[in-house]
Amino acid sequence: MTAAQQQLIERLRGELGPGGVIDDPADIAPWLTDWRGRYHGASPVLLAPGSTAEVQAVVRGAAALGVPLVPQGGNSGMVGGATPPADGSALLVSLRRLNRVRAIDRSARLMVAEAGCILQNVHEAALEQGLRFPLTLGGKGSATIGGLVSTNAGGTQVLKFGTMRSLVLGIEAVLPDGTLHDGLTPLKKDNRGPSFDQLLCGAEGTLGIVTAATLRLYPAVAERAVAWIGVADPFRALELLRMMQVRTDRVEGFEIVPADTLGHVLEHIPGTRAPLAAAHRWNVLVEATVDGPGDSPAALLEALLGEGLERGLVEDAVLAGSEAQAEAFWKLRDSISEAERATGPAAQHDISVPVDDMPRFLVEGAAEVERAFPGVEASGFGHLGDGNIHFHVRAAARQGPDWYEREAPAVSRLVHDLVTAAGGSISAEHGIGQMKRDELARLSPGRVAALRALKAGLDPQGLFNPGKLVR
Amino acid sequence: MTAAQQQLIERLRGELGPGGVIDDPADIAPWLTDWRGRYHGASPVLLAPGSTAEVQAVVRGAAALGVPLVPQGGNSGMVGGATPPADGSALLVSLRRLNRVRAIDRSARLMVAEAGCILQNVHEAALEQGLRFPLTLGGKGSATIGGLVSTNAGGTQVLKFGTMRSLVLGIEAVLPDGTLHDGLTPLKKDNRGPSFDQLLCGAEGTLGIVTAATLRLYPAVAERAVAWIGVADPFRALELLRMMQVRTDRVEGFEIVPADTLGHVLEHIPGTRAPLAAAHRWNVLVEATVDGPGDSPAALLEALLGEGLERGLVEDAVLAGSEAQAEAFWKLRDSISEAERATGPAAQHDISVPVDDMPRFLVEGAAEVERAFPGVEASGFGHLGDGNIHFHVRAAARQGPDWYEREAPAVSRLVHDLVTAAGGSISAEHGIGQMKRDELARLSPGRVAALRALKAGLDPQGLFNPGKLVR
Numbered sequence: 001m002t003a004a005q006q007q008l009i010e011r012l013r014g015e016l017g018p019g020g021v022i023d024d025p026a027d028i029a030p031w032l033t034d035w036r037g038r039y040h041g042a043s044p045v046l047l048a049p050g051s052t053a054e055v056q057a058v059v060r061g062a063a064a065l066g067v068p069l070v071p072q073g074g075n076s077g078m079v080g081g082a083t084p085p086a087d088g089s090a091l092l093v094s095l096r097r098l099n100r101v102r103a104i105d106r107s108a109r110l111m112v113a114e115a116g117c118i119l120q121n122v123h124e125a126a127l128e129q130g131l132r133f134p135l136t137l138g139g140k141g142s143a144t145i146g147g148l149v150s151t152n153a154g155g156t157q158v159l160k161f162g163t164m165r166s167l168v169l170g171i172e173a174v175l176p177d178g179t180l181h182d183g184l185t186p187l188k189k190d191n192r193g194p195s196f197d198q199l200l201c202g203a204e205g206t207l208g209i210v211t212a213a214t215l216r217l218y219p220a221v222a223e224r225a226v227a228w229i230g231v232a233d234p235f236r237a238l239e240l241l242r243m244m245q246v247r248t249d250r251v252e253g254f255e256i257v258p259a260d261t262l263g264h265v266l267e268h269i270p271g272t273r274a275p276l277a278a279a280h281r282w283n284v285l286v287e288a289t290v291d292g293p294g295d296s297p298a299a300l301l302e303a304l305l306g307e308g309l310e311r312g313l314v315e316d317a318v319l320a321g322s323e324a325q326a327e328a329f330w331k332l333r334d335s336i337s338e339a340e341r342a343t344g345p346a347a348q349h350d351i352s353v354p355v356d357d358m359p360r361f362l363v364e365g366a367a368e369v370e371r372a373f374p375g376v377e378a379s380g381f382g383h384l385g386d387g388n389i390h391f392h393v394r395a396a397a398r399q400g401p402d403w404y405e406r407e408a409p410a411v412s413r414l415v416h417d418l419v420t421a422a423g424g425s426i427s428a429e430h431g432i433g434q435m436k437r438d439e440l441a442r443l444s445p446g447r448v449a450a451l452r453a454l455k456a457g458l459d460p461q462g463l464f465n466p467g468k469l470v471r
Numbered sequence: 472m473t474a475a476q477q478q479l480i481e482r483l484r485g486e487l488g489p490g491g492v493i494d495d496p497a498d499i500a501p502w503l504t505d506w507r508g509r510y511h512g513a514s515p516v517l518l519a520p521g522s523t524a525e526v527q528a529v530v531r532g533a534a535a536l537g538v539p540l541v542p543q544g545g546n547s548g549m550v551g552g553a554t555p556p557a558d559g560s561a562l563l564v565s566l567r568r569l570n571r572v573r574a575i576d577r578s579a580r581l582m583v584a585e586a587g588c589i590l591q592n593v594h595e596a597a598l599e600q601g602l603r604f605p606l607t608l609g610g611k612g613s614a615t616i617g618g619l620v621s622t623n624a625g626g627t628q629v630l631k632f633g634t635m636r637s638l639v640l641g642i643e644a645v646l647p648d649g650t651l652h653d654g655l656t657p658l659k660k661d662n663r664g665p666s667f668d669q670l671l672c673g674a675e676g677t678l679g680i681v682t683a684a685t686l687r688l689y690p691a692v693a694e695r696a697v698a699w700i701g702v703a704d705p706f707r708a709l710e711l712l713r714m715m716q717v718r719t720d721r722v723e724g725f726e727i728v729p730a731d732t733l734g735h736v737l738e739h740i741p742g743t744r745a746p747l748a749a750a751h752r753w754n755v756l757v758e759a760t761v762d763g764p765g766d767s768p769a770a771l772l773e774a775l776l777g778e779g780l781e782r783g784l785v786e787d788a789v790l791a792g793s794e795a796q797a798e799a800f801w802k803l804r805d806s807i808s809e810a811e812r813a814t815g816p817a818a819q820h821d822i823s824v825p826v827d828d829m830p831r832f833l834v835e836g837a838a839e840v841e842r843a844f845p846g847v848e849a850s851g852f853g854h855l856g857d858g859n860i861h862f863h864v865r866a867a868a869r870q871g872p873d874w875y876e877r878e879a880p881a882v883s884r885l886v887h888d889l890v891t892a893a894g895g896s897i898s899a900e901h902g903i904g905q906m907k908r909d910e911l912a913r914l915s916p917g918r919v920a921a922l923r924a925l926k927a928g929l930d931p932q933g934l935f936n937p938g939k940l941v942r
Contacts, residue, residue: 107713107827108826108827151662152662154660154662158659158660163660165666165669175921175924177920177924179917179920179921180917181917181918181921182917185825185894185895186825187823187824187825187858187894187895187896187899188629188823188826188857188858188859189625189629189634189823189854189857189858189859189896189899189900190823190896190898190899191622191623191625191673191896191898191899191900191901191902191903192896192897192898192903192911192915192918193673193674193675193903193911193918193922193940193941194669194670194671194672194673194674194678194922194925195636195669195670195672195673196918196921198636198665198666198669198670198672199665199666199669199670199925200665201665201666202662202664202665202666203664203665204664207665242578352658352659352660352661353658354656354657354658355579355659356578356579383660386659386660387658387659387660388659388660423656423658424656424658425658425660425661425662425663426663427661427662427663428658428660428661428662429660429662430662431662432662432663432664440663440664444663446650446651446652446653447652447663447664447667449648449650450646450650450652450667450929451664451665453646453648453928453929453931454665454670454925454928454929455928456927456928457924457925457926457927457928457929458921458924458925458928460924469664470664
């Protein structure tokens with residue numbers, strides 16, 4: 001522990017309420033490793049402020065003493081963005097105690113939620129008012145609002161509702177000099193310079209520590225329909241989506257799953273079964289909803305699938321006949337990560353290209369990677385309608401666990417080169433963190449220079465989440 | 472002219488194509504005064520680069536020699552944001568020659584337009600493809616895409632389509648160090664740090680010079696219906712809007728006009744007449760549209776107005792019976808600025824508060840200002856549904872033209888204090904420029920400190936639009 005750290009910790013023992021400074025290594029340990037288990041950090045104590053004012057006290061003290069801070073929410077990020085440096089030079093700051101829903105305005109459809117609120121609790125608080133916060137993702141039981149804002153999280157309903165950026169109407173955050181940015185008031189128009197709310201979305205805690213957000217709510221789902229569809233290729237899948245989008249704005253999930261990926265799920269996840277009789281080279285999971293009385297979404301999907309069959313876009317399809325079956329279809333999609341882990345080592349990529357280019361990328365990108373690394377299997381699944389897929393490259397058979405360290409970096413460089421050549425992004429929804437920082441610098445030097453300049457302006461001491469996003 | 476300016480100009484004579492450096496004072500003069508005629512600047516030459524590469528050449532040269540630049544589009548801003556300093560220390564850079572529509576993608580509903588494209592030309596280019604760029608405002612014949620982005624422009628259709636920020640999918644801009652930010656590729660998901668596209672919206676040319684933008688297009692309007700409505704007060708006006716919004720998402724204009732303001736229009740604008748037989752204390756102009764075959768918007772509005780009458784929200788209403796009458800209704804709204812100018816000196820404010828608080832602000836804010844400054848008349852008109860009105864305080868009768876300089880600053884300080892106390896913004900859609908810079912610093916020191924930090928990071932020499940937004 002440095003002298004400055006020690007001085008800050010002593011000061012904060014006085015300034016933070018009980019539970020604000022956690023010393024027991026056993027209580028700290030679970031938060032020092034990212035959930036993928038790839039990054040391991042150290043922090044002499046865990047700071048757990050209980051209010052925005054206490055976060056300000058932490059930041060002011062840290063700024064005065066020059067102590068780096070690493071903010072953390074649910075610790076379920078994918079890129080090591082919330083894991084402190086291994087040398088213990090930074091203090092870990094948990095926002096989880098800021099977990100109040102401060103207000104829900106039913107008629108304006110707004111919720112003010114603190115940074116530590118867990119996504120699932122936000123879902124439930126909205127639902128109690130007959131409303132819905134539509135962003136959802138696999139980690140909803142751990143992911144917090146502050147982390148979701150700071151990574152501009154996506155998930156499965158982006159197609160209709162956008163990413164976190166478009167669901168956040170305002171943000172409260174403590175800036176690196178300790179001043180409070182109070183943007184919670186939902187002004188529909190405010191042109192006092194560029195938007196700090198938007199700037200903090202996706203900044204990964206490097207420019208400010210988010211303490212609360214005003215969230216946009218929607219009417220609760222009254223009824224949903226879910227279908228599993230076999231298609232010949234991703235080109236037809238995208239054409240099917242485009243056909244549906246011309247007819248209706250009720251399609252809110254449209255996930256593509258290739259045959260090999262579905263095979264891994266069926267093999268490794270107990271209790272799963274294939275929804276369709278025959279195997280198809282590609283599959284699509286589609287969900288349509290209504291938020292009030294009116295047309296049944298099942299009838300809507302049935303008509304759309306009929307038209308897709310006639311046009312030769314759909315090979316076969318089945319509509320979930322019950323909520324249980326709908327859940328079973330979604331489980332196939334949501335278990336992919338787990339199934340792939342069981343399959344063996346893989347280099348995983350969270351990438352985007354323009355939506356219309358994604359079918360070609362899925363086919364040609366996979367072929368190119370398989371040519372360059374004989375024996376590997378490459379395929380992508382996920383959010384076709386957002387131009388965002390998770391592109392996995394699995395080791396050739398009989399490769400040891402050292403394959404990842406040996407070959408994955410070169411595989412990832414090739415995938416990132418292909419994405420960059422297609423005008424895409426090497427991080428569509430997970431962020432940069434520490435995992436992709438060097439690749440970002442390699443491929444986007446201009447962007448990194450501009451990010452560094454932003455960082456230098458707002459955090460000249462470089463104390464907020466050092467080493468993440470940019471070095 | 473400074474030696475550095477002279478050196479830069481000589482260098483650019485070689486680097487820019489013909490017409491790139493304009494010397495004739497008569498050609499420069501029209502661009503040195505803002506369109507309200509309040510700010511007068513000087514610039515030894517007018518730089519008019521003809522391509523993004525030429526803008527980069529200008530910026531690189533300026534950065535190397537330490538010469539400040541003031542970017543300018545249509546010069547129709549409201550806050551002096553594009554007028555160079557009066558001492559001639561900066562060079563004016565016109566983006567008007569960058570006026571190509573680079574591409575329109577009909578199926579993806581996207582347009583890539585250069586910064587100098589005039590809004591009306593963008594409307595027409597979209598319409599030729601059966602599409603629509605929905606943002607519109609009084610200055611559409613002069614306002615350019617670069618200026619609209621840099622001021623995050625609003626206008627009359629924000630209710631449905633949002634401000635420029637939500638219509639821009641990507642931006643190309645030259646940053647103060649001369650690097651190009653190339654964000655034109657429309658990625659729906661991209662989490663490589665915070666969004667520079669969003670950062671440049673509303674930055675008023677202080678962080679980058681916008682050279683092009685990818686714009687979101689919508690289906691063209693197939694049919695519109697316009698009604699003029701008399702209401703008792705703004706509380707009922709907002710309730711009427713809320714009632715309509717529950718029933719339909721086709722209402723895209725909802726403008727409120729008080730009796731006194733309508734009176735000034737009828738008095739000063741030739742060829743105007745009152746739409747309703749009796750005078751009403753407040754009026755609402757509402758527009759509904761459809762973009763394809765289906766329900767008639769006139770039938771929809773008629774039903775909604777009938778319901779409004781039954782509920783006691785509407786006193787009287789008339790639906791435009793022809794496109795000419797619809798135009799006449801809109802002319803009443805669009806002539807307000809001109810009519811108010813003819814009425815006498817007034818302090819004008821472009822303000823926002825949370826939408827639900829706006830009716831109270833309209834009534835109580837006006838009363839408070841009239842109490843504090845006996846004899847003045849205060850009232851607000853405009854975008855009620857956005858929580859944004861233009862709040863004008865007119866001089867008492869028999870005041871000379873010196874009233875503005877004598878009393879308006881104190882009036883504006885009171886209005887801004889009231890807005891700030893209500894959690895609102897002293898600039899809802901016009902920006903800060905030089906006109907509101909000192910008021911912003913007085914009322915929002917934390918925000919100004921953060922804006923200065925941003926500016927210091929991205930533009931450490933302070934060369935981009937110096938003295939605007941922050942000092």
